[in-house]
Amino acid sequence: MESLCGLICMPKTYPLKIFIFQMMLICCFFYQQSIAQSLHVPISSAVIILNAKSQFQSSPFSFPANTASLQQVQETVIGFYGERRYMLNELSNYSLAVVFPTKSGNFGFDINKYGFSDYNDCSLAFGYAKKINEKIDIGILFNGQLLKCSAIEKYYTLTSGLGFVFHISERVSTHFQFAKPVSVSPNYDKEEKKQYHINAGIGYDVSKEFYFGATLYKTKNETPIVICGMQYLIKKKALVKYGFIGANSTMYGGFGFNWKNMGIDISCSFHPQLGITPGMSVTSNFTK
Numbered sequence: 001m002e003s004l005c006g007l008i009c010m011p012k013t014y015p016l017k018i019f020i021f022q023m024m025l026i027c028c029f030f031y032q033q034s035i036a037q038s039l040h041v042p043i044s045s046a047v048i049i050l051n052a053k054s055q056f057q058s059s060p061f062s063f064p065a066n067t068a069s070l071q072q073v074q075e076t077v078i079g080f081y082g083e084r085r086y087m088l089n090e091l092s093n094y095s096l097a098v099v100f101p102t103k104s105g106n107f108g109f110d111i112n113k114y115g116f117s118d119y120n121d122c123s124l125a126f127g128y129a130k131k132i133n134e135k136i137d138i139g140i141l142f143n144g145q146l147l148k149c150s151a152i153e154k155y156y157t158l159t160s161g162l163g164f165v166f167h168i169s170e171r172v173s174t175h176f177q178f179a180k181p182v183s184v185s186p187n188y189d190k191e192e193k194k195q196y197h198i199n200a201g202i203g204y205d206v207s208k209e210f211y212f213g214a215t216l217y218k219t220k221n222e223t224p225i226v227i228c229g230m231q232y233l234i235k236k237k238a239l240v241k242y243g244f245i246g247a248n249s250t251m252y253g254g255f256g257f258n259w260k261n262m263g264i265d266i267s268c269s270f271h272p273q274l275g276i277t278p279g280m281s282v283t284s285n286f287t288k
Contacts, residue, residue: 042093043250044083044279045267047229047241050213053165053173053203057211057231060097060283063108063127065199065215066175067139068165070106070129073099076286083279086271090116105130118150129163137165141179157181161197175215176200196220201227209233241267254279261285 042048042061049065051057058072060079077099085091092114099108110125122145129139141161148154161179168174180196201215210232217225229243229252242253254267263283270276 042081042083042095042279043085043245044252044269044277045081045241045254045265045281046227046245046252047213047231047243048081048281050201050203050215050227050229050243051211051231053175053201053213053215054205054211055167055171055173056205056208057233060099060108061095061110061281063097063099063129063139064110064112064125064141064143066163066165066177067108067127067141067161068129068137068163068175068177070099070108070127070139071131071137071165073101073106073108076100077283078286079281079283081279081281083267083277085277086274087276087278090119092116120148122146122148135167137167139163139165139177141177143179159197171205172202173205174200174202239265245269250277252277256281 048059048061051059051062051069053066053069055072058069060073060077061081063070077097079097081095081097083093085093093112094114095110095112097108097110099106106129108125108127108129110123110127112123112125114121123143125141125143127139127141129137131137139162141159141163143159143161145157145159146154147157159179159181161177163175163177165173165175177199178196179198197217197219199215199217201213203211203213205211210230212230214226214228217227226246227243229241231239231241233239236258238255238257240253240255242251244251250269250271252267252269254265256263256265261284263281263285265281265283267279267281268276269279
């Protein structure tokens with residue numbers, strides 16, 4: 001509890017070493033309880049969703065994790081992300097995201113496809129975020145999902161979510177999002193209608209170049225999942241990243257580079273039994 005209170009009351013000059021030590025304690029506490037598989041969390045570059053709490057290194061792929069993070073985007077961004085999980089074509093995951101800011105708030109769209117012809121999970125997400133004041137951003141998420149399997153019928157799910165980002169200081173932000181299915185196919189399992197998804201986390205922008213964050217995911221009746229990672233931007237031209245996902249005991253890392261308004265990121269994760277998962281993302285910024 002003291003560690004959590006220390007994070008909440010963190011001053012602007014909060015020492016980096018103490019912050020990292022507290023984050024390690026929190027992650028280690030949850031890690032042993034977080035060994036569970038998750039199909040909807042990218043595993044070759046999970047830091048792209050951790051950026052939902054960064055005030056300097058935002059990503060177009062982070063808003064489904066917390067819609068309020070859209071408010072951090074200052075220019076129109078389009079991005080594509082893909083990974084081949086454990087080098088299996090049947091477990092491929094692809095995502096296309098578009099984020100654009102307006103005077104009345106920021107909007108985002110995300111199309112995601114997972115699986116292959118006999119089994120696939122497709123979703124279309126729409127998000128809107130607005131700054132309430134200097135300390136709080138709020139976002140609303142709507143996500144339509146289609147689950148298709150050759151052996152069973154198609155299932156449709158419509159999920160809504162509400163997210164918040166709290167800027168505790170100039171460098172530290174926390175976030176919280178709650179999402180729940182609001183409409184499903186008539187033949188869907190009744191227990192699935194009671195599901196909910198919660199994720200919460202904290203991020204520390206040590207500088208405009210170095211970011212460190214952690215997130216805890218929780219779905220009803222499932223073990224929580226811990227994701228922790230860091231990203232370092234080198235002279236605004238190149239970046240390196242590293243982290244772990246408690247969901248499947250996976251470590252990931254990667255590097256990327258920026259050229260004009262384009263960014264290319266290559267990443268890879270390793271599981272001791274299942275092998276490697278390569279991933280790549282391409283983004284393009286359109287300045288005002």
